[in-house]
Amino acid sequence: MSAETPAVPGQFTRRRLQFRAWRGTRPFWAGLFVLLGGLPIAYFPYANLQIGHLTLAMATTAGAGSLIIGVLLVVLGISLWFQKHVRTFAGVAAILLALVSIPVSNIGGFLIGFLLALIGGAMAVSWAPGTPPESEPAQQDTTAAGGSPKGLDPDTTVLKPVRDDAEVGKSNDLSGTSPANGANGRHSAG
Helix, strand or coil: CCCCCCCCCCHHHHHHHHHHHHHHHCHHHHHHHHHHHHHHHHHHHCCEEEEEEEECCCCCCCCCHHHHHHHHHHHHHHHHHHHHHHHHHHHHHHHHHHHHHCCCCCCHHHHHHHHHHHHHHHHHCCCCCCCCCCCCCCCCCCCCCCCCCCCCCCCCCCCCCCCCCCCCCCCCCCCCHHHHHCCCCCCCCC
């Protein structure tokens, strides 16, 4: 294949464009952040860290609470992908669960899960669906005789006088608070 031969879009390109179109119609990144925020919150209380022959268990008394918060965040993240109409509820629930995870599960998964869930929840609450592009209406013929453009007012060349002799010299203060009325510019409350 030479550099001048146009590439035929294959299966990968078509699927990538389909995924891009699907991703643009829903709060995808908010769901991803919420889902990724639930993983460390659920994992760290049950993790065993091995350093040589030393095993460091991070099990806490609130392990079940951490697991519940983590699983709920994962479910909320997936629901943001597939049920975009629950974005406000899922975003607020993700923010609340992230805040609850601070005292319950090792400072919210060592702040990693907390921050991911908090940012994802905020993104879900602030996401709004885009409006589809409007098609432009058909243009009407706006040319007059001889090819010159039509105007809205046929008599635009004549300027009409605006002066009214009865109104000359009168104040145009409609509020009644001018110093001439003795009100000194202040409104009275009654």
